[in-house]
Each structure stands twice: as C-alpha cells, then as structure tokens.
Amino acid sequence: MNEDHPMDDSAIASPEDWVRLASNDGYTFLVKRRVADMSGTIKNSLDTSGGFAEAGTRTYRSQERGIILQKMIEYMAFKAHYSNVGPKEEIPIHELMERMPPEVVLELLVAADYQEM
Amino acid sequence: MSRRNNVRGPTSALTEFLKENNITPTTIATRAATQNQPIAGPSNSEQADVEDEAENPTRRKRRNRAAVTSGYDSDDLDEPESPVKKKKTSAAAEKSKAKKTAKKNEDSDHNPDNDAYTALSKAFRGNKPPNGSIESCAECEKEFSVSQYTMAANPGPGFWCHPCAKKLGNDPFKKPAPPRKRKAPAAKRTIVNFEERRFPTLVETCINIISNHIDDIEAFGEIGTMNMEAISKAISKKRSLNSENVQLFYGAENTILTLYDVTKLSPTSLITLGHLNPNLTTLRLDYCGLISDEVINSWCSSLPNLVHLQLLGPFLVRAPAWVAFFQSHPQLQSFLITQSPRFTLECLQALVETSGKTVTRVGLREVGLLSDEFLGVLESLSGKLSYLDISEPAKSCSDEAVNSLLGAVGSTLTHLNLSGHIELTDDVLHSGVLPNITNLNELSLSNLPLLTDEGVARFFSQWSNPPLTAVDFSRNPSLSTDSFIELMNHSGEGLHSLDINGWKDVSGKALENIGTQARDLRKIDLGWCRELDDFIMKAILEGCKSWLSEVKVWGCNKVEGNWVHSGTRTKAKILGIETHTSM
Numbered sequence: 001m002n003e004d005h006p007m008d009d010s011a012i013a014s015p016e017d018w019v020r021l022a023s024n025d026g027y028t029f030l031v032k033r034r035v036a037d038m039s040g041t042i043k044n045s046l047d048t049s050g051g052f053a054e055a056g057t058r059t060y061r062s063q064e065r066g067i068i069l070q071k072m073i074e075y076m077a078f079k080a081h082y083s084n085v086g087p088k089e090e091i092p093i094h095e096l097m098e099r100m101p102p103e104v105v106l107e108l109l110v111a112a113d114y115q116e117m
Numbered sequence: 118m119s120r121r122n123n124v125r126g127p128t129s130a131l132t133e134f135l136k137e138n139n140i141t142p143t144t145i146a147t148r149a150a151t152q153n154q155p156i157a158g159p160s161n162s163e164q165a166d167v168e169d170e171a172e173n174p175t176r177r178k179r180r181n182r183a184a185v186t187s188g189y190d191s192d193d194l195d196e197p198e199s200p201v202k203k204k205k206t207s208a209a210a211e212k213s214k215a216k217k218t219a220k221k222n223e224d225s226d227h228n229p230d231n232d233a234y235t236a237l238s239k240a241f242r243g244n245k246p247p248n249g250s251i252e253s254c255a256e257c258e259k260e261f262s263v264s265q266y267t268m269a270a271n272p273g274p275g276f277w278c279h280p281c282a283k284k285l286g287n288d289p290f291k292k293p294a295p296p297r298k299r300k301a302p303a304a305k306r307t308i309v310n311f312e313e314r315r316f317p318t319l320v321e322t323c324i325n326i327i328s329n330h331i332d333d334i335e336a337f338g339e340i341g342t343m344n345m346e347a348i349s350k351a352i353s354k355k356r357s358l359n360s361e362n363v364q365l366f367y368g369a370e371n372t373i374l375t376l377y378d379v380t381k382l383s384p385t386s387l388i389t390l391g392h393l394n395p396n397l398t399t400l401r402l403d404y405c406g407l408i409s410d411e412v413i414n415s416w417c418s419s420l421p422n423l424v425h426l427q428l429l430g431p432f433l434v435r436a437p438a439w440v441a442f443f444q445s446h447p448q449l450q451s452f453l454i455t456q457s458p459r460f461t462l463e464c465l466q467a468l469v470e471t472s473g474k475t476v477t478r479v480g481l482r483e484v485g486l487l488s489d490e491f492l493g494v495l496e497s498l499s500g501k502l503s504y505l506d507i508s509e510p511a512k513s514c515s516d517e518a519v520n521s522l523l524g525a526v527g528s529t530l531t532h533l534n535l536s537g538h539i540e541l542t543d544d545v546l547h548s549g550v551l552p553n554i555t556n557l558n559e560l561s562l563s564n565l566p567l568l569t570d571e572g573v574a575r576f577f578s579q580w581s582n583p584p585l586t587a588v589d590f591s592r593n594p595s596l597s598t599d600s601f602i603e604l605m606n607h608s609g610e611g612l613h614s615l616d617i618n619g620w621k622d623v624s625g626k627a628l629e630n631i632g633t634q635a636r637d638l639r640k641i642d643l644g645w646c647r648e649l650d651d652f653i654m655k656a657i658l659e660g661c662k663s664w665l666s667e668v669k670v671w672g673c674n675k676v677e678g679n680w681v682h683s684g685t686r687t688k689a690k691i692l693g694i695e696t697h698t699s700m
Binding site (some may be wrong): 075091093097100102105106108110113 | 317319320322323325326330
C-alpha cells in the first residue's frame with residue numbers, strides 16, 4: 001500500500017465523464033463531471049491529479065442525506081448550465097429558490113458551506 | 118485661398134482637371150452647406166477662421182490630387198461628395214486632431230464637419246456671409262440678417278430666412294444627426310460583467326430563502342444547538358447576518374448566544390436581541406461595531422442573568438454606559454472586550470468594585486487607554502482571576518506594574534496574555550511569572566522584542582509550573598535554539614498548540630525534537646523558522662501523528678513537501694509551502 005499505483009483509466013479526466021455522488025443513506029446520483037466540479041470540495045476530491053482514492057473510483061461519498069445531496073446537485077446543474085450563457089441573459093434565480101423547500105434549507109446551508117458552494 | 122490676382126503660374130495636371138470641370142471650392146461648399154447644415158455652436162466658425170490662411174496651398178494641392186485619384190465622374194458632383202471629403206483633409210486632420218483633443222467635444226466626434234476624415238476644408242466654410250450682414254432670402258426675397266443658424270437654400274445658391282427655412286421643413290436648429298458610433302463592446306462589457314455576473318452561491322441562495330421564510334420558523338424543522346452553531350458561522354462568513362435572519366437564533370429559552378459577525382445589526386436590533394433573549398447567561402458578539410450606549414443601557418435591564426460577556430469591537434460605548442452596565446450586573450464572571458478606546462480607568466474600577474467577588478476572566482485586548490494604573494486596579498482581584506488578557510495595548514506597561522499585578526493574582530492564573538507590551542523585559546519572566554505563577558495552562562508572550570534568548574531559556578529551565586498546553590511566543594525573532602530546547606523540555610509533553618512564528622534562527626536539530634517531545638500537538642506554527650526542511654517535517658508529521666491537525670510553514674523556504682513521496686501520509690493541513698498552491 002505504500003507505493004503509488006498509477007490510475008489506469010482516468011489519467012485524463014474529461015468533463016463529459018460521468019461521476020457518482022453517493023449520499024450517506026444509500027442514494028446514488030450519476031452526474032457529469034463538469035456538473036460535479038461546481039462544488040469546490042467535490043472537484044478536489046475527484047481530481048485525478050490529487051492523491052485521493054475517490055478519483056480512481058470516481059465516486060464521492062457525501063456525508064449528507066439523500067434529499068440534501070439531491071438539492072445540491074440541482075444547484076450544481078443549474079450553475080453549470082448558466083455559467084456558460086452570454087452576459088445578456090437573465091439567470092432565473094427565483095426558479096432555483098422555489099425548488100428548495102424551506103424545511104431542508106437550513107441543513108442545506110450547512111452542507112453548502114462545507115462543500116464550498 | 119481666394120485668388121486675388123489673375124496671375125496663373127504653372128499648375129499640375131490635377132489643378133487643370135478641376136478647373137476644366139468647374140470643381141471649385143465654392144461649389145463644394147455650397148453642396149456641403151445644403152446637405153449638412155453647420156452645427157449651432159461656436160466651434161465651427163472659430164476653427165474656420167483660424168485654419169483658413171495658414172495651410173491653404175499645401176492642403177488644396179493634396180485635396181485636389183485626392184479628388185482626381187478617387188476617380189469619380191467629374192460631372193456628377195454629388196456622389197463623390199463624402200469620399201472626396203474624406204480624403205481631402207489629411208492635412209487638416211493633423212490640425213483638427215490637436216484642436217479636437219483640446220476640446221473633447223462629444224459632438225465633434227460625430228459631426229462630419231469636425232470629423233478629421235470627412236470635414237470640409239476650413240476654407241470652404243467661409244461660404245456664408247458673415248453673421249449680421251443683410252441678405253435676401255432665396256425663397257421669399259425678403260431681407261434678413263444672417264445668423265449662425267442661417268441655412269443655405271437647398272436648390273441653388275443663396276440662403277433662406279428663418280421663417281422660410283422652417284416653412285420648408287428644415288429646422289435650422291437641428292444638429293445633424295451624429296452617426297452612432299459603436300462603443301467597443303468588449304471594453305464596456307467587462308465592467309458590466311464584473312459587477313453583475315457573479316453567480317450566486319448556494320450558501321447565499323439558502324440564506325435568502327431563510328430570510329424570506331423567517332416568519333415561518335416552524336417550517337425549519339428540528340434544529341439542534343450544534344447545528345445552530347454551524348449555521349451561525351455559515352451566515353456570518355459572508356456577513357449575511359441581518360436583522361431579519363438573526364431572529365432565527367433568538368429564543369426565550371436560550372442561555373447561550375454566539376454570533377460571529379453582527380456588523381449589520383443596527384443598535385435597534387441589538388436592543389431587540391436583549392428583549393427577545395431574556396434568559397441569556399452567555400453572550401458573545403463578534404464585530405459588533407454598532408453597539409451604542411443605548412444598547413448597553415437597554416441590556417442593563419433586559420439581560421439580568423448575563424454573567425459572561427464577550428464583545429469584539431464595541432468601540433462606540435462610552436464610559437458612563439459601561440459603568441452603568443457593571444452596576445446593574447454585579448455578578449459578572451467574565452468580561453472580555455477587544456478594541457475600545459473609550460474604556461477608562463473608571464470603568465475598570467466599577468467592574469472591580471461591583472463584580473470583584475465573582476469575576477474570574479478579564480480581557481482588555483487592544484484597549485487604548487490601558488496603562489499601569491489599570492494593572493493596579495486589577496490587583497484587587499487577587500485570589501480569583503484565572504484568565505487575564507491585556508494584550509496589544511496602545512502603550513506598553515512597565516515591568517514593575519506587571520510584576521506587581523502578577524504578584525497579586527498570579528497564583529490562580531491559568532491563562533495569561535501579555536503580547537504586545539513591547540517594553541517588557543526578561544525581568545517579567547523572572548520576577549513576575551516565575552515566582553508567582555504555578556498553575557498556568559496557556560501563555561502568550563508574542564511580540565516582546567526585549568526578551569532575550571538566554572533569559573527565556575533560563576526561565577523555562579527553572580520554572581516549576583506543570584507543562585503548558587498552549588504557548589505563543591511568536592514574533593520574537595531574537596529567541597532561538599536555547600529557548601526552544603528549554604521550552605520543549607519544560608512543556609513538550611503537554612503542548613497542544615505551539616506558535617513560534619518568527620524564530621528564524623532555531624536550529625534544525627532542535628526542531629526535530631518536536632516529533633519526539635511534543636507528540637500531542639494539534640496545531641503548530643513554524644513560520645519563518647528557516648532551518649526547517651523536509652526531513653524535519655517528516656519527523657514531526659510521524660511523531661505527532663495521532664493528534665496533528667494543522668501545521669503552518671509560511672516562509673520556510675526549504676520545505677517542499679517531498680515527504681509525501683516517501684510515504685508519509687497525514688491528515689493534517691500543511692499551510693504555507695511555497696511551491697504548492699494547496700496541499
């Protein structure tokens with residue numbers, strides 16, 4: 001275990017790869033890498049140039065429960081889409097806000113802070 | 118410009134051509150005048166007058182040459198108008214550029230008359246008779262006086278009087294519509310982008326949702342106290358805590374309230390804080406710059422159970438308010454403030470008189486008026502004081518005062534912070550700390566430049582206190598190997614936190630001892646310890662494996678992070694390696 005074994009398949013990680021985000025209560029989500037990269041922590045842990053084990057399996061185990069992880073992914077997808085839009089387009093933040101139920105928003109806040117989002 | 122005599126010298130082919138085709142300055146001017154009425158404004162006439170005489174010969178030559186080479190049908194004098202005009206004034210261009218930059222007239226950029234490229238030669242503008250002279254109107258034949266706004270008659274020569282000009286639909290005052298210049302869109306956009314395009318973070322979005330739903334507190338579900346702490350930190354990070362969403366943290370049954378950034382809470386909100394949390398015993402507010410006398414006075418009655426108060430930045434509160442507060446709270450146990458230029462000796466006396474029997478923790482960090490007298494007052498707290506922080510004063514206290522204070526209260530102290538008292542010397546250690554303090558856990562003596570290596574070494578070798586858990590001797594560049602060895606010998610086994618940032622001369626060999634002597638360290642700051650290198654780091658990381666969570670090595674040039682390759686893995690954060698951006 002002391003040597004570094006080279007990672008065979010993901011020497012170069014393309015943004016179009018699929019990665020897996022797993023919640024702590026058994027839900028898994030498959031998302032594109034570029035969506036997952038919207039979170040600082042997830043990006044770092046799945047980054048193949050770091051030494052983390054997750055990069056090889058392309059799975060990120062989150063400490064959050066399923067619904068929280070799902071809402072975070074919704075946000076990340078939203079952000080990934082609107083980051084590339086031209087400067088004249090409006091970003092419909094309200095739509096995003098409507099999708100976040102107030103019941104979970106506090107937990108979501110703590111999770112978002114941890115994930116650097 | 119105009120030929121005053123009939124002498125004709127040799128002319129170039131171009132001049133001949135123009136003459137033959139009857140293209141004269143006058144014709145062009147008339148056409149120009151009808152197509153493009155001059156702007157109502159002084160600029161034109163001034164320019165026309167000045168530039169007339171000077172450059173005529175050369176300009177005309179170039180002009181003519183340009184007209185011919187443009188290759189237009191000479192009979193059809195309308196079409197080549199604009200391009201001919203453009204090429205005409207290459208010489209005028211230099212002149213008018215200088216004039217233009219001097220004037221910086223927005224209109225002149227767009228006005229073809231002033232546009233360097235398309236402006237007519239200034240000679241042509243003299244076509245209109247001088248202002249004030251009497252002319253006959255081309256339309257109604259009445260006489261009128263020529264003004265700046267007189268328009269040239271469109272078909273044929275002559276000018277219109279003002280009523281006819283208007284009647285025929287030409288507004289004399291209308292400026293020629295300037296061609297819309299396109300501002301470089303790229304340049305404009307970068308500015309707009311910077312301000313408006315920042316994609317909101319999820320944290321901000323959540324906070325907005327919270328603020329929107331602040332009235333439906335029930336909708337938030339079960340919130341444990343531990344979570345509240347995290348939420349409070351998350352909201353405070355971006356300074357998002359405001360009067361609305363702070364309500365989330367209030368509760369009649371709350372006894373502890375910690376808010377990490379209350380910059381945006383107005384004095385009124387802070388008063389409300391007191392009313393809505395009547396059972397508070399412990400209150401900590403960071404960045405509370407807006408706390409005013411009113412707030413403190415209100416708290417005198419609204420927070421009767423308060424015994425622990427910690428404020429960062431209450432600089433607006435004046436002495437009488439502090440005194441009133443102490444008088445209303447005779448059972449304070451801890452009073453820690455940072456940054457107040459208005460906390461006077463009287464205030465401290467009031468504190469000591471009223472809560473002298475109960476107060477155990479006193480913190481007066483960065484209190485501008487701190488002086489030896491303050492220390493004298495604190496002496497009466499002997500037998501009870503466990504936490505004393507009088508660091509970073511505006512003016513250092515003296516050895517004697519400190520020694521005297523330590524003599525009085527030292528025996529019970531567990532935490533002492535004298536950082537920033539730059540006039541203290543080794544004497545404080547030997548006569549103040551050594552004889553009097555025997556139960557200390559945490560010692561901070563940062564930035565005391567008069568301490569000597571030998572003095573500190575001797576101190577640690579002789580001190581009978583049990584090992585310290587936290588030591589901060591940062592920014593004392595004269596301390597070095599001897600002190601370090603003695604420090605390790607004395608406290609190594611108990612240390613959880615070690616800060617020797619700035620001890621630039623500590624030898625590598627001494628540093629290696631950290632791994633062997635101080636295995637329980639959680640946090641180390643070895644900034645600017647130049648002898649630190651990868652081997653020593655490896656030894657430290659392996660020795661302190663069980664507890665280490667953070668190591669700072671800012672300014673240690675020899676550290677490169679190569680221990681990773683040799684297999685040393687650590688869950689500690691290593692901050693400050695020069696060649697890494699993050700680790």
